[in-house]
Amino acid sequence: MTNEILLEDLYVGVLLTLIFLIVIRKYRVSIWFYITHSFLLSLIYVWYAYNLNNPMMYLWFFTTILSQVVLIPFAPGGLFYTVKKCNATEVRPILPFGVSLAFIALLAVGGWEFFHYIIAAVAPTPEAALEPARSNLAIAFTIFSLGLYTLLTRKDAVKTVLALCIMGNGIDVTLVDLTPAMAETAVLGILTDVILSVFILLYLSRRIYEKFGSLDTMKLSELKY
Amino acid sequence: MKEIASILPFMLFLFPASASLIVALFGRKKGFLREGISLLGVVLSLVFSCYFCNRTLFNGSETGKFTAFYQNIFIDGFGSLMALLVNVILLLVLLYSFSYMKTLIAEGKILNKNLRFYYTLISAFNATMMLTFIANHLILFFIAIEASTLATAQLVGFFRDKHSLEAAYKYMVLIIVGIAFSLMGCVLIYSASVPHLTGHNAVLLSEIGRIADIIPKNVALLAVAFFIIGFSAKGGLIPFHPWLPDAHSEAPVPVSALLSGLIIKIGVYAFARTVTVFSRHYPVIILYVAAVACISMLLGILLAYAQNDLKRLLAASSISQISYIFTGLCLGSYVGIYGGIFHLVNHSMLKSLLFLTAGSLMFAAKTRSIRDMGGLYKKMPITSVCFFVGGLGIAGMPLFSGFHSKFAIFAALGQQQLWWALAVSVLTGVLTLSVFAWAGSRIFWGRPADSETMEQIKEVPFAMWAPMAIVAGIVLVIGLYPNLIYPILDSASQSILTIAEGGSL
Numbered sequence: 001m002t003n004e005i006l007l008e009d010l011y012v013g014v015l016l017t018l019i020f021l022i023v024i025r026k027y028r029v030s031i032w033f034y035i036t037h038s039f040l041l042s043l044i045y046v047w048y049a050y051n052l053n054n055p056m057m058y059l060w061f062f063t064t065i066l067s068q069v070v071l072i073p074f075a076p077g078g079l080f081y082t083v084k085k086c087n088a089t090e091v092r093p094i095l096p097f098g099v100s101l102a103f104i105a106l107l108a109v110g111g112w113e114f115f116h117y118i119i120a121a122v123a124p125t126p127e128a129a130l131e132p133a134r135s136n137l138a139i140a141f142t143i144f145s146l147g148l149y150t151l152l153t154r155k156d157a158v159k160t161v162l163a164l165c166i167m168g169n170g171i172d173v174t175l176v177d178l179t180p181a182m183a184e185t186a187v188l189g190i191l192t193d194v195i196l197s198v199f200i201l202l203y204l205s206r207r208i209y210e211k212f213g214s215l216d217t218m219k220l221s222e223l224k225y
Numbered sequence: 226m227k228e229i230a231s232i233l234p235f236m237l238f239l240f241p242a243s244a245s246l247i248v249a250l251f252g253r254k255k256g257f258l259r260e261g262i263s264l265l266g267v268v269l270s271l272v273f274s275c276y277f278c279n280r281t282l283f284n285g286s287e288t289g290k291f292t293a294f295y296q297n298i299f300i301d302g303f304g305s306l307m308a309l310l311v312n313v314i315l316l317l318v319l320l321y322s323f324s325y326m327k328t329l330i331a332e333g334k335i336l337n338k339n340l341r342f343y344y345t346l347i348s349a350f351n352a353t354m355m356l357t358f359i360a361n362h363l364i365l366f367f368i369a370i371e372a373s374t375l376a377t378a379q380l381v382g383f384f385r386d387k388h389s390l391e392a393a394y395k396y397m398v399l400i401i402v403g404i405a406f407s408l409m410g411c412v413l414i415y416s417a418s419v420p421h422l423t424g425h426n427a428v429l430l431s432e433i434g435r436i437a438d439i440i441p442k443n444v445a446l447l448a449v450a451f452f453i454i455g456f457s458a459k460g461g462l463i464p465f466h467p468w469l470p471d472a473h474s475e476a477p478v479p480v481s482a483l484l485s486g487l488i489i490k491i492g493v494y495a496f497a498r499t500v501t502v503f504s505r506h507y508p509v510i511i512l513y514v515a516a517v518a519c520i521s522m523l524l525g526i527l528l529a530y531a532q533n534d535l536k537r538l539l540a541a542s543s544i545s546q547i548s549y550i551f552t553g554l555c556l557g558s559y560v561g562i563y564g565g566i567f568h569l570v571n572h573s574m575l576k577s578l579l580f581l582t583a584g585s586l587m588f589a590a591k592t593r594s595i596r597d598m599g600g601l602y603k604k605m606p607i608t609s610v611c612f613f614v615g616g617l618g619i620a621g622m623p624l625f626s627g628f629h630s631k632f633a634i635f636a637a638l639g640q641q642q643l644w645w646a647l648a649v650s651v652l653t654g655v656l657t658l659s660v661f662a663w664a665g666s667r668i669f670w671g672r673p674a675d676s677e678t679m680e681q682i683k684e685v686p687f688a689m690w691a692p693m694a695i696v697a698g699i700v701l702v703i704g705l706y707p708n709l710i711y712p713i714l715d716s717a718s719q720s721i722l723t724i725a726e727g728g729s730l
Contacts, residue, residue: 121443124417144409151402160398167405174409178416179428186364190408193371197401200378204394211387220391223471 007047007132011139013040015108018143018166022150023101025090027083027158031073034162038068041169044136045176059184060176063191072165072198082158082202086209091156091216100153107149111142128178136177144170157205157215161198168194227289229280233273234291234300237308237355240269245348252341260323263344267319267351271312277305282716290720292361296429299361302720303566306713307494308358310570314486314577315351317692321581322347322479324688328588329477334384343383343477350376350483357491361430363411366495367404370459373491374400380480381472392475396468403458403465407495410451414499417444430498434727438506445503449510452499453517460492462551463521466544470528473540474593478584481536485543486577493547493569497554497562502725505557511641514555519649522548526656534593535583538664539576545653546572546619552650553634556641557725563718564633570714571618571626571703578696579615582608585685585693586668590678595664599673604682607690609669614697616661618704621654626703 014037021033042064049057073079093100115122115138123129128137147166150159175182175190205215212219244266252259280289281302292299300308326343329335353376356369374397382393415428417440422432437445458465469489473481504510525544532538550572553565583593585608590598602609614625621631631654638647673679684690703710 122413122447124413124440124444125420128416148402157394164398164401164405167402171405171408171412174412178412179419182364186362186368189368190364193368193375196375197371197397200375201394201397201401204378204382204390204397207382207385207390208394211390217394220394222388223391223474 003047003051004132007044007135010040010044010047011135014044014139015112015142018146019101019104019108021162021166022104022146022154023097025093025097027088027090028080030090030159030162031079031083034079034165035069035073038064038169041173042069044173048176056181057176059187060172063187064172067191067195068165068169071195075199077199077202079158079161079202082206085206086158086215090154090159091214093154093156093159095153104146104149107146108142111145112138115141124178133177136173140170140173140177142170143167143173146170155216155218157208157217158202160217161201161205164201165194165198229289229291230293231291232293232298234277234298234359235293236273237270237277237300237359238352240273241266241348241351241355245345245352248341248348249345252344253338255337255340259341259344263348264316264319266348267312267316270351270355271309271316274305274308274312278309278713281305281720282713296431297362297365298359299431300359301431301724302713302716303494303497303718304358304720306566306570306717307490308355310490310573311351311354311358311487314573315347315483317696318479318482318486318577318581319347321482321584321689321692324686325477325479325584325588339383343380346376346380347483350380354487354491357494363415363428363430366430366498367408367411370407370491370495371401371404373488374404374459377480377484377488381476381484383477383480384475389475392468392471396472399465399468400458403455405455406451406458407455410448410455410499413444413448413451414440417441417448431724433499433502434724437503437725437727442507446507446509449500449503449507452496453510453514456492456496456500457517457551458492460489460496460547460551461544462517462548463524463544466521466525466528469544470532470537470540473543473580474534474536478536478580478587481540482577482580482584485540485580486573489543489547490569490573493550493554493565496551497565497721498724501554501557501562501721504555505725511555511557511643515552515638515643515646518548518552518555519646521545522552522653523649523656526653526660529660530656533595535586535595535664535668536580536593538595538660539579539583542619542657542660543572543576545657546576549631549634549650549653552646553637556637558637558640559718559722560633560640561637562721563714564630564635564637566717566721567630567633567710567714568627570710571630571700574696574700575615575618575627578611578693578700579619581689581693581696582612582615585689586612588685588689589682595667597674598668598679599671600669600676600679601682602669604679605684607684607694609665611690611693611697612668613665614700616665617658618700620658620661622658624704626700626707628704629707 017037024030042061045057045060150163290301353373360366378397382389418436461469529541550565553561618625618627621627
């Protein structure tokens with residue numbers, strides 16, 4: 001029983017860090033929240049590995065730590081490197097801070113409840129509709145939706161990359177939940193793809209900052225119909 | 226149908242991948258280690274794709290499918306056809322690049338050292354395309370599609386100026402977001418099929434047909450919705466189209482030809498492997514895709530009317546033409562799939578041809594603006610003939626290859642009694658014809674804005690017009706004798722249907 005409470009705490013931690021990661025405009029703070037968020041997610045995989053006796057999950061744990069917690073933020077060309085070269089603060093988003101916070105919190109809680117409720121419609125197998133897979137699937141879809149929300153409402157290039165990472169995390173949780181027996185090569189392939197796409201996007205963002213003097217993606221409007 | 230266990234399909238991927246590695250490591254100077262190796266990679270890959278076409282498409286009762294690595298790798302008729310198409314076009318584009326890139330260096334637009342990067346990425350792109358066509362494992366399939374996006378993003382932003390960076394950024398973000406959705410779809414399908422298929426088979430593309438109507442309906446429709454979002458983003462359907470005109474207009478000309486000729490076809494290939502299989506069981510998918518494709522078709526060609534930039538005009542027309550292919554494939558019937566594949570082949574050739582002619586016009590006239598060009602018919606006769614072959618072919622005029630493929634799609638739409646879609650498709654065909662007639666008459670017979678510059682224009686060098694003439698020749702031959710290509714298209718359509726009907730690999 002204690003174990004289940006631990007898992008629930010992890011879920012709450014994941015969602016809370018996610019909310020702060022999205023609304024905070026100071027890049028460095030936001031990236032630290034992202035690191036915490038990813039670390040908590042990887043702890044969920046450890047919980048799975050330990051409680052459901054599935055050693056494959058340790059691979060997920062290690063790859064998440066390696067990619068999301070170490071490489072993407074700290075490697076040369078990564079998040080910290082990029083924000084050092086560019087501004088310290090995100091471009092003003094479409095919604096003001098208060099409204100944004102309220103909206104995201106609502107989306108996080110509402111999304112969690114909603115996906116929990118309609119699980120029968122989205123669970124591909126009968127087992128997936130039972131706990132703990134049910135909560136895990138609900139959290140995965142919630143993270144994915146929040147990532148999509150971030151992508152649609154923020155106009156900052158670095159935040160866009162973070163939004164893509166968040167969506168990626170949501171998909172990772174779904175993968176862990178639904179396809180625990182995935183081959184190692186597939187896990188590593190997805191990991192490589194994600195890291196490469198993040199680094200290419202960050203590279204483009206730095207070049208855009210050099211040429212346009214801003215990370216505002218709305219300013220990318222020289223090409224018109 | 227025979228199943229042949231062989232690792233030969235893997236060679237399709239291995240040669241270009243090695244070529245890419247060698248060029249990246251040693252391709253500092255011009256010569257064999259750069260241009261030569263990249264050409265060799267494509268040629269070897271082409272030889273193997275010819276071999277597979279022969280074995281999987283023409284062999285009658287001996288026709289087979291190749292599988293390797295516990296069926297994680299496979300190639301059937303459709304895959305072979307795509308591999309052949311990609312390699313032929315890539316070879317021509319590569320030949321065209323050799324002289325085109327030389328002029329870019331002479332003009333000071335790029336440096337000689339940039340070319341190592343260019344040829345590395347072209348070979349890497351070829352490798353990822355081949356991996357897409359031989360992948361049978363759902364996740365590997367996704368990885369290959371995403372990798373092809375990553376390989377081309379830097380090619381789109383090759384010039385590193387404001388415009389090309391903007392185009393590359395839009396291209397990356399739109400497609401990566403779309404493709405993320407399709408991964409979600411892959412995961413759902415995979416996990417839903419675990420209880421119904423034994424062990425490893427659950428994750429194979431070739432087994433989707435068996436479980437399409439067994440897995441829960443909600444999950445199937447949700448996964449298909451994710452697939453449609455993902456693959457239509459890659460294919461450039463509305464509302465994901467904004468990357469297309471930008472990327473096409475800002476990339477170097479050979480890359481534009483690749484984007485329109487090949488990259489958007491990956492979206493179509495993935496669509497045919499997944500959504501087509503489900504659309505046979507859920508008619509709502511047909512209705513939805515046909516509606517989106519019709520909107521896309523019409524808006525794409527209307528967008529083309531608003532363009533003055535020749536490359537943007539061609540890109541906008543690609544949005545419209547790719548919608549025809551999606552329409553054909555979503556129907557799930559033999560005629561629809563046949564028309565879709567035929568149009569896919571036609572569009573690849575015609576659009577590559579048109580982009581190469583656009584490149585030649587830009588090379589000679591030093592402008593992309595249609596209104597600034599004029600009276601070029603006498604100056605550039607070969608280019609003008611090639612342009613009209615491309616334009617009339619795309620518009621689907623009789624005697625040109627586009628006519629046969631579009632007619633098959635119209636027939637398939639009529640068969641399913643989707644009259645509104647048929648009406649929109651025919652209307653779009655007429656509009657396409659008028660757009661190309663306008664652009665062609667303006668460029669080749671119109672009065673130029675600056676007649677002095679236009680006076681000095683000459684036909685492009687042999688190395689640039691020869692690839693165009695070859696493609697134009699193929700297009701004309703197929704238009705006059707469609708029977709030549711029919712057996713290949715028939716086998717390719719059958720191989721999609723076999724999987725869709727749940728036939729074993």
